[in-house]
Amino acid sequence: MSSSRPTISDVAAAAGVSRAAVSKVLRDAYGVSPRMRERVERAIAELGYRPREAARAMRTATRTIGVAVPLLRGQFFADILDGVYEELDTGPYRMLVSPFDHETSERNPGMESLWDREVEAVIVVSPKVRASWLDSFAQRLPTVVVARHDASDHYDRVVNDDRAGAALAVEHLATLGHRRITHLSHNVSGPGMLSPHAVREAGYREAMRRLGLDLSVVTCGGSEAETYRATAALLDRGDPPTALFVGSDQGAFGSLRALSEHGLRVPDDVSVVGYDDTQFASHPRFSLTTIAQYGTAMGRVAADLALERIKARTEAREWVSQPALIERESTGPARLL
């Protein structure tokens, strides 16, 4: 901080060579004698020189992939980040994360900020933004959208088959004899955007109709606190369902809290199914039956798709992860009336 950061000129002066020569050494370019390399490298080490990305970015690609994630706790997003990191770790690309506020809006500042920083591709997780904006963004910068279903010719998608996942949940409960199955949906986004939660809700409706059961949907946010309130309100209304299918594990934990406070036992009184198979779902204290969608794998795939797009590909691709029912102790036979 005392003196300013050393530049390539400082290195050149210290080594007694030209700036171009130093640049060659940095880039491992052709035309560097061993003696010169040796001198330059010593100067670099002595000065503690590191090239500035900003200056490099003026002329070359940044070898960086940006990841825009909602500032939402919940294991699932962490799983995705892990996957991206794992995949890029061994290669030349680095990852840069820009969090955004998880609200529906016209633009997505997290993605824009990455664009301004010249990342070569953007992976965005569950953006709540107009489809048209997303599409036009993707026309300017290679984009991979994770956990959102809107089709587009301009970006790749990594999604779970949420329709099938919801069907798995409903069928599992129906097999156990449940007929009054309420879905706590986090499908709070506006129109013109296909969130995973919208698709899960559609899958629920479809499966319920197919089985000849009455629909019952409560819509609320996906945080633990919001599902807690929504579930508590549902229980206060009296005549509670015998089973809950909640749109996320995080949400299911909130429902479990509410059920516990209302003195209802799980699964004796009410069965609960979540979605995501996050780390805590498997904990014996929860032992939550849930739908696995393999977030880490999705993150890895997203990173691969981004690298492919940077390289050459332009036609849009879609990768669909197949959900699986993970049966645990939060579901059981329906109570007979």
Place this chain on the structure above:
Amino acid sequence: MSSSRPTISDVAAAAGVSRAAVSKVLRDAYGVSPRMRERVERAIAELGYRPREAARAMRTATRTIGVAVPLLRGQFFADILDGVYEELDTGPYRMLVSPFDHETSERNPGMESLWDREVEAVIVVSPKVRASWLDSFAQRLPTVVVARHDASDHYDRVVNDDRAGAALAVEHLATLGHRRITHLSHNVSGPGMLSPHAVREAGYREAMRRLGLDLSVVTCGGSEAETYRATAALLDRGDPPTALFVGSDQGAFGSLRALSEHGLRVPDDVSVVGYDDTQFASHPRFSLTTIAQYGTAMGRVAADLALERIKARTEAREWVSQPALIERESTGPARLL
């Protein structure tokens, strides 16, 4: 992607003015007539122009604070990120996150990457890196270190009083009549670095000695899986303690899993205390007694300290959060033999 990103020259041409004029509009600088502003702004909107950060960074500060965080799940880091975001959200600064692999090493690539990108300050959470490296890094770039105790004249520290926190845990258990209290410490870092876990362990030892109790420390990683294994091994050895003080909530959840699988009830057979007061600790399924250290608040303070340093301050500051015992149902009276 078809054509390349529009530049300030394109905007100038479209608006029929000079590049300097456009730059003035962008920066809200003096000497812009309403008519010119209008024309420039229309051209910007039509072209979808956004200034490139890299070009800006060549001449001016980036108005960005970098946050380097370990790629470790666990609520506590998420809390800190939330705090930083909240604090910066209202001002002109943006935040950029660079994750790093949570291993002890010579250098910290997450911090370096942010430095290369010209962030104005770095907040780093729990870096496992040599103290000397950290110190020399901080001499070049304003740095705030969160959750690490090593003193330094060159960076600010935001820490919890981990010694006091550990004492709270031990005293609470002792008051309940426990005498065989095992500490599951995550103090796995090498020498020459004062991690929070090292301080917690020291606090435990001190408090136990003060109370005349025998020490019992098991060292293991802080992930749920690792404490699960460590706790299971402890229980297999036979003669288990009547209380566990685990270095983190995340770790405590692993211990609870192991206890549950060994058929031990909490708190009837064994009491458990965690550290962090993460979201799940308060869930009725866990109801974990723990030490709160207020991660979100720590994140906010870290952001403030970073902004102060950017502005002017050079002398090092330390902010210590006072821990509090949150008593829940995972602790109870010691079982009489």
Place this chain on the structure above:
DNA sequence: CGACTATTGTGGATCGATCTACATTTTTCA
């Protein structure tokens, strides 16, 4: 030995913004 090719190194244009210095026009007001 001389012509041709490799090797090694450098000068300087370039990327896209910012910002100083300055020129030109407009406004103010004695």
Place this chain on the structure above:
DNA sequence: TGAAAAATGTAGATCGATCCACAATAGTCG
């Protein structure tokens, strides 16, 4: 009316890298 002040706009240097074009030197071989 005219001089000073204010407002408006532009030219061009600058930041720190990359990299093309080219010069200088060394090496090869008929």
